[in-house]
Amino acid sequence: DIQMTQSPSSLFASVGDRVTISCRASQYITRYLNWYQQRPGEAPNLLIYSISILQSGVPSRFNGTGSGTDFTLTINGLQREDFATYYCQESYSGSWTFGQGTRVEVK
Amino acid sequence: EVELVESGGGLVQPGGSLRLSCEASGFIFDDVAMHWVRQLPGKRLEWVSGVSWNNHIMRYADSVKGRFTVSRDNAKNSLYLQMNSLRPDDTAVYFCTKSRQLGLSWFDAWGHGTLVSVSS
Numbered sequence: 543d544i545q546m547t548q549s550p551s552s553l554f555a556s557v558g559d560r561v562t563i564s565c566r567a568s569q570y571i572t573r574y575l576n577w578y579q580q581r582p583g584e585a586p587n588l589l590i591y592s593i594s595i596l597q598s599g600v601p602s603r604f605n606g607t608g609s610g611t612d613f614t615l616t617i618n619g620l621q622r623e624d625f626a627t628y629y630c631q632e633s634y635s636g637s638w639t640f641g642q643g644t645r646v647e648v649k
Numbered sequence: 650e651v652e653l654v655e656s657g658g659g660l661v662q663p664g665g666s667l668r669l670s671c672e673a674s675g676f677i678f679d680d681v682a683m684h685w686v687r688q689l690p691g692k693r694l695e696w697v698s699g700v701s702w703n704n705h706i707m708r709y710a711d712s713v714k715g716r717f718t719v720s721r722d723n724a725k726n727s728l729y730l731q732m733n734s735l736r737p738d739d740t741a742v743y744f745c746t747k748s749r750q751l752g753l754s755w756f757d758a759w760g761h762g763t764l765v766s767v768s769s
Contacts, residue, residue, distance in 0.1 A: 585744055643692060
């Protein structure tokens with residue numbers, strides 16, 4: 543099974559900061575890497591699919607990069623509504639494995 | 650507007666059964682694959698099961714294989730999850746989600762979730 547490892551598990555940031563979250567797959571997953579945002583009390587919401595393609599309606603301050611096994615989600619100019627937990631997910635293996643999540647908290 | 654509404658969760662004893670339902674609207678239901686994803690008490694997300702648009706292909710996580718059965722009724726725009734032999738580690742919020750196809754895709758809409766608690 544593919545394992546997805548995110549780092550850090552949590553981070554503290556301020557409005558306006560640039561935030562970077564990493565995700566590493568235990569094996570090659572080509573382009574099948576997705577990112578989700580989950581606000582407290584809500585369901586997860588698709589942000590980015592296929593490494594770097596923004597889902598409709600997602601602000602351009604969100605940016606996904608990477609290839610093969612190493613991927614990054616960057617938030618440029620953190621906004622108040624971005625304080626949430628972020629999950630990466632592989633959709634290559636058929637097991638749709640998620641990372642453990644990265645919680646972005648107010649500094 | 651795309652909407653997915655789950656129901657059927659609740660408290661059940663170990664070894665018991667539950668049937669979850671998900672009612673879909675706002676999109677062409679029989680054009681997409683459908684899935685169940687659960688969020689465990691520690692907030693970890695785990696894909697549980699998926700079914701192709703035509704009900705011909707079902708896939709399951711190893712942790713639920715042989716105990717859970719996924720199905721859909723395209724005439725009713727509904728997805729189901731029959732859960733048997735429930736265990737305490739099945740306790741989670743269960744989300745209904747959709748993807749363009751059963752594999753190599755992403756979950757582009759989610760329901761609000763329904764809580765399943767397995768405890769004596």
